[in-house]
Amino acid sequence: MSARDAILNRLRHRRDGALTAPVSDFSVVTEKQWSPAEKRDLFQQKIESVHGEVHRVRHDNWLEKLKHLLAEKQVKNLLTPQKAQVGLDVRAELSESDIALLAYDQPIEGWKAELFSHVDAAITDVRSAIAETGTLVLWPDADQPRLMSLVPPIHFAILDADQLKNTFHEVITSERWGATEKGGEGMPTNALLISGPSKTADIEQTLAYGVHGPKELIVLIRE
Amino acid sequence: MSHNQSVKEFHPRVHNAIANPQIRANFRKAMDGLMDKRQQAFPSDDELERTRELAAAIRLRALAKLPELLEKLEANLTAQGIKVHWAEDGDEACKIILDICQQKKAKSVIKGKSMVSEEMELNHYLEKHGIEALESDLGEYIVQLAEETPSHIIMPAIHKNTDQISDLMHEKTGTKKSRDVEYLTAEARQQLRERFEKADIGVSGVNFAVAETGTLCLVENEGNGRLTTTVPPVHIAVTGIEKVVENLEDVAPLLSILTRSATGQHITTYFNMISSPRKEGELDGPEEVHLVLVDSGRSNIYQDDELLDTLRCIRCGACMNHCPVYTRIGGHAYGHTYPGPIGSILMPHLVGMDDAKDLPSASSLCGACGEVCPVKIPIPKLLVRLREESVAGNSDHANSVVKGRGVKRNRVESLVWKGWAKMHKHGGLYRTGTGLATVFRGLVPSNLGAWTNCRTAPKLAASTLHQQVKARQQEKAAQDKNQGEPS
Numbered sequence: 085m086s087a088r089d090a091i092l093n094r095l096r097h098r099r100d101g102a103l104t105a106p107v108s109d110f111s112v113v114t115e116k117q118w119s120p121a122e123k124r125d126l127f128q129q130k131i132e133s134v135h136g137e138v139h140r141v142r143h144d145n146w147l148e149k150l151k152h153l154l155a156e157k158q159v160k161n162l163l164t165p166q167k168a169q170v171g172l173d174v175r176a177e178l179s180e181s182d183i184a185l186l187a188y189d190q191p192i193e194g195w196k197a198e199l200f201s202h203v204d205a206a207i208t209d210v211r212s213a214i215a216e217t218g219t220l221v222l223w224p225d226a227d228q229p230r231l232m233s234l235v236p237p238i239h240f241a242i243l244d245a246d247q248l249k250n251t252f253h254e255v256i257t258s259e260r261w262g263a264t265e266k267g268g269e270g271m272p273t274n275a276l277l278i279s280g281p282s283k284t285a286d287i288e289q290t291l292a293y294g295v296h297g298p299k300e301l302i303v304l305i306r307e
Numbered sequence: 308m309s310h311n312q313s314v315k316e317f318h319p320r321v322h323n324a325i326a327n328p329q330i331r332a333n334f335r336k337a338m339d340g341l342m343d344k345r346q347q348a349f350p351s352d353d354e355l356e357r358t359r360e361l362a363a364a365i366r367l368r369a370l371a372k373l374p375e376l377l378e379k380l381e382a383n384l385t386a387q388g389i390k391v392h393w394a395e396d397g398d399e400a401c402k403i404i405l406d407i408c409q410q411k412k413a414k415s416v417i418k419g420k421s422m423v424s425e426e427m428e429l430n431h432y433l434e435k436h437g438i439e440a441l442e443s444d445l446g447e448y449i450v451q452l453a454e455e456t457p458s459h460i461i462m463p464a465i466h467k468n469t470d471q472i473s474d475l476m477h478e479k480t481g482t483k484k485s486r487d488v489e490y491l492t493a494e495a496r497q498q499l500r501e502r503f504e505k506a507d508i509g510v511s512g513v514n515f516a517v518a519e520t521g522t523l524c525l526v527e528n529e530g531n532g533r534l535t536t537t538v539p540p541v542h543i544a545v546t547g548i549e550k551v552v553e554n555l556e557d558v559a560p561l562l563s564i565l566t567r568s569a570t571g572q573h574i575t576t577y578f579n580m581i582s583s584p585r586k587e588g589e590l591d592g593p594e595e596v597h598l599v600l601v602d603s604g605r606s607n608i609y610q611d612d613e614l615l616d617t618l619r620c621i622r623c624g625a626c627m628n629h630c631p632v633y634t635r636i637g638g639h640a641y642g643h644t645y646p647g648p649i650g651s652i653l654m655p656h657l658v659g660m661d662d663a664k665d666l667p668s669a670s671s672l673c674g675a676c677g678e679v680c681p682v683k684i685p686i687p688k689l690l691v692r693l694r695e696e697s698v699a700g701n702s703d704h705a706n707s708v709v710k711g712r713g714v715k716r717n718r719v720e721s722l723v724w725k726g727w728a729k730m731h732k733h734g735g736l737y738r739t740g741t742g743l744a745t746v747f748r749g750l751v752p753s754n755l756g757a758w759t760n761c762r763t764a765p766k767l768a769a770s771t772l773h774q775q776v777k778a779r780q781q782e783k784a785a786q787d788k789n790q791g792e793p794s
Binding site for chain 1: 358530573578
């Protein structure tokens with residue numbers, strides 16, 4: 085008998101008999117609801133508490149703010165999406181600037197060394213965000229691959245205030261992340277929750293940022 | 308298991324740890340901090356209790372449907388292109404991973420944190436077969452440099468302070484000696500980045516495996532888990548069979564209570580959900596993803612209604628953070644992969660009671676572990692159950708699934724307790740026995756083994772409680788009689 089069959093067989097023929105599943109009451113999660121303004125404030129408070137940097141901007145001035153931040157952080161090159169609207173806007177705005185606009189336009193194998201050592205910052209949009217925990221939700225794809233939000237030392241994320249949800253549970257249920265057979269969309273290759281820059285407390289519980297991922301996470305909330 | 312030192316050394320190890328002021332200080336400071344942070348993360352008792360109820364119910368539901376959920380997980384992962392393997396024990400799991408490495412002609416493996424891989428001693432196994440296995444979680448990296456094992460399931464290097472880590476990194480990697488944690492962290496980042504670029508295979512653990520969607524979830528702060536599961540061309544995830552949950556929505560409350568219980572964080576920096584290898588057109592992520600499901604005694608625990616609760620665990624470490632014994636002796640003194648209260652109820656099943664017989668007794672039964680457990684595992688009750696199992700005779704727990712049951716049984720001790728039980732069931736015997744004990748009380752030795760190492764031997768009273776009550780009643784009757792007569 086294969087290990088698989090032997091294990092499943094033992095689990096099926098339980099000595100103490102079949103088990104009954106208890107009811108799960110999700111009300112403690114679903115009752116958490118805030119107004120749009122509260123959600124924005126809570127998101128900001130939570131992500132700032134873990135060293136995330138937040139700027140509230142408007143749809144008509146966010147590019148100005150971004151340019152200012154890029155200068156302040158002395159960013160020489162910026163990994164920018166080629167299809168997402170955020171990427172198109174940034175490309176249009178910065179085409180004349182002296183910041184080099186990089187594109188993730190080939191498989192990682194072709195430019196691993198460059199991505200790991202020579203990219204100053206990356207910018208991405210987000211799918212949604214979570215107020216309760218100060219969390220960005222990303223579904224990386226071919227235009228904004230997985231390593232974009234991870235390898236460069238600075239990650240700029242552009243969030244629209246109306247993308248804010250109350251809880252992770254609300255994100256999963258309202259965006260129908262569940263199984264396709266239950267009417268859900270099904271899951272992408274990789275779904276990510278990001279709440280602040282990379283950090284560790286493995287040396288005597290002292291917090292240090294940027295241990296493997298970005299040292300800085302900068303969120304522009306467009307209202 | 309090679310690094311699990313002999314159980315015979317348990318007591319000397321405890322003595323050494325207690326006599327080491329550095330270990331005492333490092334753990335005291337860390338555990339005080341963690342308890343404090345957890346408390347702040349749960350400002351509302353009502354919310355905490357209801358979330359614990361929900362989390363426990365979710366885990367119980369997953370266990371109630373375990374075989375069908377494992378099959379569903381396997382079917383979904385397979386359909387999405389992730390290859391699923393099953394292993395009866397750690398050795399089989401190591402072999403499966405080695406086979407994949409050899410097929411891929413892999414020379415180097417980079418690892419995200421995985422306690423199951425510690426349990427099966429994967430690093431040693433791979434290295435024995437000429438494959439380098441490098442830990443990339445900072446704490447695990449430090450522990451690996453020191454050629455030690457983790458002393459805590461969440462914070463592997465918690466037993467070391469900054470000076471010790473600085474000296475270690477200086478000696479092994481040539482960094483400057485420094486108390487600057489930012490500097491040490493930045494150096495480790497640089498050293499490990501080079502290794503990530505070159506690694507052939509990434510190995511990670513799994514926090515939750517979602518059956519409904521075929522999704523592997525990983526919780527972390529550093530980003531090394533994301534690098535491990537994204538940069539190398541092959542990703543192998545390894546996990547215990549109990550880690551499966553039914554639905555995607557189940558993950559939300561579990562994640563919330565896991566991070567808050569573990570380190571008092573409202574959420575970790577990254578929650579990484581993987582459902583397939585790189586798809587056509589995607590530009591990064593592994594081309595190949597494997598999941599190795601390991602049993603290692605878990606399906607045995609599953610047989611027993613009481614022991615089953617052990618499998619609810621989501622590995623937050625709150626039980627050790629709040630354990631007065633763990634805080635004083637540290638993780639290494641236990642001598643096993645999982646230290647602290649959860650280790651004491653889990654290890655006897657993973658390695659057998661023969662090798663873990665002292666663990667269920669390494670507790671004061673104060674109850675703190677059970678009170679803080681986010682999935683309400685009755686840890687103290689299970690410790691008592693395993694103590695019973697460790698001294699069980701043929702007729703006690705006759706159907707037991709505990710390997711090595713009765714290993715601590717001592718004929719004299721069991722006879723004494725049998726006599727004790729008989730005496731307490733028979734009034735005449737009880738009165739005669741306690742009466743004799745008071746008569747011969749002078750013969751009680753002052754040395755009663757371990758009990759009197761740090762206590763004085765108890766002294767029996769000159770008369771039994773029964774005798775004293777009887778005497779009082781007689782006295783009172785006599786008084787009443789006297790009062791009743793005219794003076």
